[in-house]
Amino acid sequence: MLLGSSEAEVKKRETALKIIKSKIKKEGRSTIYDLSGLAGGFPLKKDDIDLLETYVGPALYKEKLERLGIEHLGGEKILPFNRTTAGILATILALVKPGDEVVHYLPRMPSHPATPRSVRLVGASYKEFDNIEKFRVTNNTSLVMITGSTMDHDIIRQKDFLKVVEISKSKNIPIFVDDASGARLRTVIYNQPKATDMGADMVITSTYKLMNGPRGGIMAGKEDLIYMIKSKAYEFGLEAQPPIIAGMARALEEFNPKNMLEAFHKKNDIYKALKSTLANIKETPTGIMLSANDLMHELNRKGIKTSLSHTDIAFIFSMLLLRNYNIITITAVGMPGCSPTIRIDLASKDAERVDNDYIVSAMSEAFLKLSEVVNDKKTCENLLFGT
């Protein structure tokens, strides 16, 4: 076992960081493909930074975000948050009192913990449903939440969404949609309308999910409600800061539904192409993955035995992807204890810059290389720790 200790994993990570820094320095950021799906976009230009450092800069980006946000989400007013979670907290602080009830409808339970946690904080009660037949509000319900798309990309059915709206409206209960990835997934891939166009009073989306923005949330909604929520946001320090707002505005400006559709097709094509060589490869909502066990099975299928652990071979594979193909995966650069599953996320911004063949060859050739070196301890150590 090469990577049995935290120290060894730290050393592996530091090696990966060094390689990346040196590649960026020598050949520029554009030769690197970060397909981890976790790189926050921050598409600022030099002029943006100059302007941000004046008193007026922030106001100008706010105005820009207001315009682009309404284009993306509908509604009357825009409110940017430090995180989608912070936006959920602010909304519940503003609209829910102790003893009230919050009712949540999702395509599949359970909810992201942000909602029940905030409800608990204000001392209200909480109920969630994923069966529209059972969905109920009471006289105590002061807020109805809808999740547009879960983290696993389960999508709400449009008729269920409309049913929740109908029930809530009949009792004059405000409707708040957590459309973190749904604001794009529902509309672009599944042709559903914007949440506000289906009757939502507020909607929030994440600016780093299926779009190239920094981590954060943009809320859109009715002016009077947004005004109440804004005041809670400022009271507790939940609002997005100007550099983040500028990054969000640029990301919205660059967002292109066509690219997003292409990413989804790309994923299907790459998955199909790799399936023949790597039979154990799996699909994810926006990419492909190969666990340490899958990798070991693939080696065994080829009649290769090794004394290395499952984890070792996953880490070596990730370093081959990085060293030979400039592909960053979490496995290469993660902190000690990170998952040894190789994930390639085609919704990553950098995925736009690589064609399918490159990824298919990189994966197949890295596996070929892995099968060659897996019993050569010296080479494996060099791949993991050598600079």
Next chain:
Amino acid sequence: MLLGSSEAEVKKRETALKIIKSKIKKEGRSTIYDLSGLAGGFPLKKDDIDLLETYVGPALYKEKLERLGIEHLGGEKILPFNRTTAGILATILALVKPGDEVVHYLPRMPSHPATPRSVRLVGASYKEFDNIEKFRVTNNTSLVMITGSTMDHDIIRQKDFLKVVEISKSKNIPIFVDDASGARLRTVIYNQPKATDMGADMVITSTYKLMNGPRGGIMAGKEDLIYMIKSKAYEFGLEAQPPIIAGMARALEEFNPKNMLEAFHKKNDIYKALKSTLANIKETPTGIMLSANDLMHELNRKGIKTSLSHTDIAFIFSMLLLRNYNIITITAVGMPGCSPTIRIDLASKDAERVDNDYIVSAMSEAFLKLSEVVNDKKTCENLLFGT
């Protein structure tokens, strides 16, 4: 009255924005002096942005902030927040339970609302003191807060700080210091030790107060407490995001106590130099100010009468500073209803780049020009709205 309506003020603001954008475009950001004191610093370099847009970037800036933060604040661990207010909320959520008591000692009451508001949210009780003789904790006290320096720059006395620590320690109550500007003001100007060196368990400082960082807060403290607070921060979306962390790290890197001391001397010198020409000028903790009334008095002292309002002449003065001396004040670029008081903040980052004579001449000459044009309506309108 030239600026009686919101519409006219919007037009004035837009004119100022156009002038600034065109000056930055033509002559570069370095020819502009934003002395508003409200420009958030965001001293990122192009390389920073390239690196930020990879999965590993954020981790590298976090490590950098950890090192520089401990240098600045002491303590064992660093935790960056979206705002100082968000850090106070996270701390109270982590350490205070319903029915507990939070006791706050300040050099002068009342506290910034962030603290009592967060205490109320968790259902605890709150007491504050600015007289050390009366300071008391009870068996219910689960957190003691200390404010190092108020917003008006009242500074805690070192012996009072130590007395609060002594009382709190004797009851094993954790001590949290809100050192938003105090972390620099107390130490650099008043030669006091770091809060952690006087026994604080946690301290938080604002990265845009008396230093050139983005709006946000950095907390330092004991590892076990920071760990508890961090978990609440992530639960509710209160932590600073990677681009902000990178900006904080750069700002800490650039922070220089010598420059800060110089800014304080600069302020005194400029104030003295202007006092002879503009008798009504006032000192602020970090700069000088001249209200609309003060300006009118100055005109009257010179025997000049005008049909313009107080507000009009303040706005015209601010546009003269901007047009002729490239000095940005809030009065020129503020939203409708903003204060018509001309404020020059010598703790602004740009103040480092102008010498005293420039500011003294700009103020005196702008006033001279004002007294010449104040009865020439056409010229005044041009100054306010002409491009």
